[in-house]
Amino acid sequence: MTMTFETYRDVIEDREYPTVREWRDRTGGKVIGCFPVYAPVEVPYALGMLPIGLFGGGNRIEIANADSRFQSFICSIVKSTLELGFIGKLDVLDGLMFHSICDPARNLASVMGRNFPQRPAVFVHLPQNFQSPQAPQYMAGELRRVAQELSAIAGRPVRDADLAAAIAAYDRVRELQRQLYALRSSSPERISTSELYTLSRLATLMDPKEVAPIFEAALAGAIKRTERPKDRIRVVLAGSFCEQPPLELIESLEQAGCYIVDDDFLLGWRSQRHPVKTDGDPFLALAEAYVNDSHHLSPKHDLRKPRAQGLIETARANRADAVIFLGAKFCEPGLFDYALYRKALEASSIPHLMLEFEEKMWLYDRIRSEVETFVESMLFAEAKAS
Amino acid sequence: MTPATTATPTKKAAADTKAAAPAIKYQGTVHELQKQLMNKYYADLTSIAEGGAGRSAQLLIAGNPVEVLRAFDMIPVFPEINALQLAVRKNSLPLIQKAEELGYSTDNCAYVKADIGMWENGGKTPFATIPKPDVLVCNYVGCNVYLNWFEHLAEKVGSPAVNIDIPFMRTKDGEPAEGDVEYVVAQLKELVTLLEKVTGTPFDEDKFVKIVERSSRVGELWSQIRDLTKKRPTPYDAYFDSVTMMAPLYCLRGTEEAVDFFEKALEEMTAKADRAEAAIPGGEKFRIVIEGPPPWPFLRVFRDMFSRWGAVAVASTYATVGGIWEFGFRHDPAHPFESVAKHMIEANLCNRSMLQRYDQIWRYATEWNADALVIHSVKSCRLFSAGQGDMREHFVHDRDLPTLLIESDLEDPRYFSQAQLRNRIDAFFEALEQRRITGGKAA
């Protein structure tokens, strides 16, 4: 499928999942929908299946059935994902993968399983005791169990060699993504966050082998750009690790005067900090990478290091002027994190702003003017200081 | 979520109920005994907080390993019980607001906010001063808020903290996955090493086995008590009266006092059942199953909304948040660590999937002979509430069980709308009554 950058934007918002249907028709393979935040995508891929990101209904669907199942105080992605099931948009999937990021998502796995029994929901239990030396071994065992459940859908067993190859395929994409992120941090005028986000989101809807060349081209193109840096503040975004804000909202943050130099969009799809070691048991390698080499994900409760410290380090490493917490409405884990972040940011004298979004929103004026005021006050303070 | 000790009804609360409703007295001697035990428990904690001898550990209600902590003579402190005590005494709102000023959201579980507010006040409450724990043991049993809560507490109170990771009941056959029990046992043994370090005392295996033995006995007695509500009329309310017994079940499990308490409770309830004495003065007219935690700040008012219809709970899922014993689980002194691990993994509501909860409710409805299901959906506790609309859908359409879904909160009084709740409850029981008269299924 040949695409231009303009079509990517449409693809990531289209709940007919055009890239996925095309892949399916072309390869005859099966598709696994992965609910955020982290999914061991390498496992279904090793079984010849295409893992795709399930990020709710976005801006384009009406919730008509799901709000009778989940209450008004539950976040949107839970309801819109269920709605996609009710209106037949998930027919392109052969199975689902969930893990326990929060209680609504945990229960959603059950509700999806009951309403759509033809589409098995595989539940991955990720370790939460990071002080225990058992964690990697336990997780490797869990991934083997998940592989077995997925094997039943794929109709074939998983082989270590296939898993190692799958890890390599995703590592290639992640490596390019790391380079794109690094480029944006060093020269944010060369690649905008809405572009980077669009690419990252596209990667959750395609075969990694087909994504890699797109990323390579984007990276080469961005490096060649010769834009002049604008007078903007450098901002780290946190809080959008699960439900995703509309692309237009990301754009309006940029237009309001921010260079976003790091973010946690789709973080579960690029959580490893380094390439995964593939020289031994590949299941254990994936587990080690999650336990000992992944970013501070909201649903990962690692008591080895205070959560907010990770954010402060990220802000410092990216020379950020400020942090914007951009959290999904009703997202309890994100809101808990915010309380910790706020305290730590204040203690470190890093200016910050708290914003809430819903995946389905149309008006950005209020948020935009809030950000503009925030940016102006910072630029003003900067001018006064210099 | 959790157990309760006694709610002292206020005059206002009593006046809020239907003017003609008689002043209902629900208490028995078990109630009094429970009060005494809990007063002593809190007095011990206050003494530690004030510099007296003894050690405390904080852990959580759902499927907890209290036996391991008791083996080190550590008094278990459950922040959920403290939070609900604050709510019952109508002290929770200013604490919740204090936490919200610190950056917590209106959408965060209010148990956590009340607890954070309490720590801002130096652990002082009207019923006790909560000591700074010697260790924070987050038994992660299904509830993700648990993990957040203890992460925040670790920062706030600064005690050594550990997460005990309990694999969720996630397999197709509804059993723990291969290796789950061993994984938890290994972590419990690591916990033992940590506790040896914290307390400076070596682990005494014999003592641990005795504690597990007592837990096993308590489980047996509690299970027999839970079975008595199959009788018609049920001798006690399996929601409102169960919460009275749940505090000793958690705070004192593993001790002689707990065994003694449950022997007396069984005796009293059996005698009531033998006399065919109903749980409420007006007699039992409707047998219901209640799902979800109670609205602690308005417990008495809420109870009266059902009593006035002669509606009595014969079973409740809430009574199983800390452990499900009525379907056969027992701690096993011959396999102490394994049985503690199994309790944490499979024998409590929180670590089981939503669909397993549907099955549990259906067993209650059929084996305990219930006429209806009442779902109390609380905003704070999404573990319970998220998806309860689907639950209603299932019971109404697939099981033909009359089901009522109502909403409030377990801790935050701002979400309790008394008139609205009463209207919904009245309309539901009116319809049930009608259905009975016209020969519908519910009877």
Ligand code: SF4
């Ligand atoms: S947006 Fe937040 S609350 Fe909603 S499913 Fe994701 S993590 Fe859970």
Ligand code: SF4
């Ligand atoms: S979410 Fe529910 S189970 Fe979890 S701490 Fe809050 S009240 Fe308890």
